[in-house]
Amino acid sequence: MYGVWTPEQVQAAEEPVLARTPEGALMRRAAYGAAGVALRMLGERTGGVVGRRVVVLVGAGNNGGDGLWAGVELRRRGAAVTAVLLSPDRAHPAGLAALRAARARVLTEVEPAVTAVGRADLVLDAIVGTSARGGLRDPAPLLVGAADTARVPVLAIDTPSGVDPLVGTVPGDGSAVTAAETVTFGARKPVHVLNRARCGPVTLIDIGLGPELPEPTVRVLDAADVGARWPVPGPTDDKYTQGVVGIAAGSATYPGAAVLASGAAALATSGMVRYAGSAADEVRAAWPEVVATDHVSDAGRVQAWAVGPGLGTDDAGAATLRHVLDAGVPVLADADAITLLGADADLRARAAATTTLVTPHAGEFARLVASLDDPPDPAVDRVTAARRAAAELGVTVLLKGNATVVAAPDGRVLVHPAGSSWLATAGSGDVLSGVAGALLAAGLDPVDAAGCAAFVHARAAELGSAGSPVPASHVQAALSDAIRSVREAV
Ligand SMILES: NC(=O)C1=CN([C@@H]2O[C@H](COP(=O)(O)OP(=O)(O)OC[C@H]3O[C@@H](n4cnc5c(N)ncnc54)[C@H](OP(=O)(O)O)[C@@H]3O)[C@@H](O)[C@H]2O)[C@@H](O)CC1
Numbered sequence: 001m002y003g004v005w006t007p008e009q010v011q012a013a014e015e016p017v018l019a020r021t022p023e024g025a026l027m028r029r030a031a032y033g034a035a036g037v038a039l040r041m042l043g044e045r046t047g048g049v050v051g052r053r054v055v056v057l058v059g060a061g062n063n064g065g066d067g068l069w070a071g072v073e074l075r076r077r078g079a080a081v082t083a084v085l086l087s088p089d090r091a092h093p094a095g096l097a098a099l100r101a102a103r104a105r106v107l108t109e110v111e112p113a114v115t116a117v118g119r120a121d122l123v124l125d126a127i128v129g130t131s132a133r134g135g136l137r138d139p140a141p142l143l144v145g146a147a148d149t150a151r152v153p154v155l156a157i158d159t160p161s162g163v164d165p166l167v168g169t170v171p172g173d174g175s176a177v178t179a180a181e182t183v184t185f186g187a188r189k190p191v192h193v194l195n196r197a198r199c200g201p202v203t204l205i206d207i208g209l210g211p212e213l214p215e216p217t218v219r220v221l222d223a224a225d226v227g228a229r230w231p232v233p234g235p236t237d238d239k240y241t242q243g244v245v246g247i248a249a250g251s252a253t254y255p256g257a258a259v260l261a262s263g264a265a266a267l268a269t270s271g272m273v274r275y276a277g278s279a280a281d282e283v284r285a286a287w288p289e290v291v292a293t294d295h296v297s298d299a300g301r302v303q304a305w306a307v308g309p310g311l312g313t314d315d316a317g318a319a320t321l322r323h324v325l326d327a328g329v330p331v332l333a334d335a336d337a338i339t340l341l342g343a344d345a346d347l348r349a350r351a352a353a354t355t356t357l358v359t360p361h362a363g364e365f366a367r368l369v370a371s372l373d374d375p376p377d378p379a380v381d382r383v384t385a386a387r388r389a390a391a392e393l394g395v396t397v398l399l400k401g402n403a404t405v406v407a408a409p410d411g412r413v414l415v416h417p418a419g420s421s422w423l424a425t426a427g428s429g430d431v432l433s434g435v436a437g438a439l440l441a442a443g444l445d446p447v448d449a450a451g452c453a454a455f456v457h458a459r460a461a462e463l464g465s466a467g468s469p470v471p472a473s474h475v476q477a478a479l480s481d482a483i484r485s486v487r488e489a490v
Pocket residue numbers: 014018026027028030031059060061062063064066090127128129130131132133134135136137140157158159162185207
């Protein structure tokens with residue numbers, strides 16, 4: 001597990017460290033770490049360092065200072081370094097003096113800078129870091145565009161410029177750095193997990209902030225965390241003691257949702273899966289181990305319900321949802337169950353009164369929060385949106401997307417950054433429902449159930465895909481390999 005801190009938290013943590021270290025020492029530590037990553041990237045991509053062309057895009061603040069000092073180190077190692085000053089009057093004075101003394105080229109005009117970027121082996125993005133406000137300012141978009149066009153790899157210093165460090169979105173006209181890699185200092189910031197596509201792999205350099213950091217704003221589970229939490233039957237367990245999950249999903253029109261969710265539940269944990277709904281025949285045919293009936297009222301006892309995929313939003317769907325919310329066990333509500341919750345205050349009150357995990361995509365989230373004052377918008381800030389929905393509705397929220405955000409009513413937040421977008425395929429959410437429902441039935445806390453399900457779901461997509469599209473039934477089929485891989489990581 002690792003933590004993520006807001007720029008504000010990191011800046012506050014830096015203050016006491018700055019006060020007790022010699023002037024400039026912290027920046028030198030950061031820059032030395034950044035240069036190390038740049039040297040590795042040059043080695044991997046060009047087979048050497050000496051004579052390789054590195055262009056540093058230098059902004060007006062301390063992020064630019066980091067870039068200048070990293071340039072000094074790269075110059076010392078024999079690279080041909082060009083610094084492009086985007087605000088020549090405000091470039092970090094000590095860093096600029098050191099780079100000039102190291103006989104680097106310094107440019108302030110746009111035209112030669114664009115040419116230099118296009119010919120570079122590596123660009124260091126030191127335009128702006130944690131104090132970024134708004135979109136990139138001229139002439140930065142031109143230089144960033146030149147690197148993109150020439151496919152020159154960019155190493156983002158601290159954060160990819162043009163991407164909001166706190167919420168991970170790209171404001172303004174959409175110009176921003178897409179980094180091949182990012183090197184950050186002291187602590188990971190939200191952009192690193194909320195917009196992994198812009199950051200690439202992130203290297204964290206220790207600059208001694210550890211003791212000063214408060215509780216992280218967000219946490220990220222790793223494979224070993226998920227493996228350690230995954231339910232494993234013990235010698236005295238039987239099929240009931242491990243938690244029976246009930247799946248209330250599917251309909252005559254959408255039997256596939258029932259088959260995907262029930263099968264995923266059967267693969268996720270040992271024990272027993274019950275199914276209740278009008279797709280009982282299809283579920284039995286695909287998964288003979290699932291105990292299937294036509295209606296939730298005669299399904300038998302379960303330790304958690306997963307309700308919603310393909311359920312329908314008519315009166316029968318609402319009655320099924322009401323039945324499972326009143327069953328006195330944890331409930332996972334997805335898809336049509338979320339639409340029903342959004343439309344009915346009485347159902348929302350019942351959801352708040354039991355342990356409920358809701359798993360909306362963006363459209364379902366909008367319906368779920370429509371009744372709240374000033375409904376939160378994930379397009380503006382995913383973490384705040386999920387956190388507010390959880391707190392105000394009294395349910396745990398798993399907000400789907402490339403970065404999955406899990407928020408509990410008590411304010412805890414997990415993020416799972418996906419390594420690819422292959423999961424954006426019809427029916428994959430049904431697989432997630434089955435996994436998360438099974439984990440709730442096994443007794444996991446809703447935050448753990450959601451976080452572990454999201455991790456294994458994304459891992460199954462990676463294993464099932466290996467670079468090609470992966471239909472939801474193949475994601476389902478790869479669940480066993482995914483679970484094995486996280487258990488092996490413990
Ligand atoms: N504290 C420390 O000791 C350490 C800090 N470290 C490093 O410092 C970084 C933070 O430095 P920082 O606070 O100086 O701000 P920074 O991110 O460089 O940006 C502010 C400047 O950018 C400008 N600007 C703003 N928005 C912009 C935009 N969209 N597009 C273009 N420009 C924009 C803004 O202009 P202004 O608004 O003032 O006109 C201002 O001049 C941090 O990320 C890390 O790299 C490390 O060395 C470790 C030790």
